[in-house]
Amino acid sequence: MDFGAAGRHLHDIFYNGFGTKVIVSDPYASDSVKSIYPNVKFVSFEILLERSDIIFIHVPLSPETNHLFNKEAFRKMKNTAMVINTACIPIINQKDLVWALQEGEILYAGLDTVEKKPITPNNPLLKMDNVILSPHIGFYGIGSKKTQICMVCNLSQTVVTSGSFQARCVATPFVLDKFPELKQI
Known part of the structure; x- marks a missing residue:
């Protein structure tokens, strides 16, 4: 889900590294991005659920993505499927996820965050053998820190030299809809 920077990076790993077929559900993917990745099949959310062996979730939280993964979505998935969420946990209804796994x-x-933080000892996810949890540090590493530093430096240089920056580097479509003045920047 989502074919932003993280989704494209995973494409490179899975398609180029393993020869895996990649399908994506991203209603915001531009035609120019789609043309750069002719081997990626862009599909509806329902088709993604039905066909995927592994679903990586990278979407921002918005009214349309809140609890997007619920009982109805899990029922459409293969019973051999794996869900990996490195985005916000409210995208997955945690109670429904526990049900789907049980x-x-x-x-x-695989979850990089949980619904209620800090995680409590009675959280059922802690007792499940088919769940891997990390404390919202899945992004963390020397490479990601270097990338973040380079991005900040490049954006800063652009702002200083031209007086403007690209809003897409700062805000998601959901944020841009809420704060249209960012589109002017």
Whole structure:
């Protein structure tokens, strides 16, 4: 889900590294991005659920993505599917995820965050053998820090030299809709 920087990076790893077929559900993907990746099939959310073995979630939280993964979505997935969420946990209804894992609707989940932080000892996800949890540091590494520093430096240089910057580097479509003045920048 989502074919922004993280989604494109995963494409490179899975398609170029393993020869994996990549399908994407991203209603905001531009035609120019789609033309750069002719081997990627862009599909509806429903088709993504039905066909995917692994779903990586990178979408920002918005009214349309809040609890996007719920019982209805899990029922459409393969019972051998794996969900990996490195985005915000409210995109997955945690109660429904626990149900889906216990009932065999999906096989595995990898989560970089949980619904209620800090995680409590009685959280059922902690007791499940088919769940891997990390404390919202899945992005963290020397490479990601270097990338973030370079991005900040490049954006700063652009602002200083031209007096403007690209809003897409700062805000998601959801944020731009809420703050249209950012589109002017």
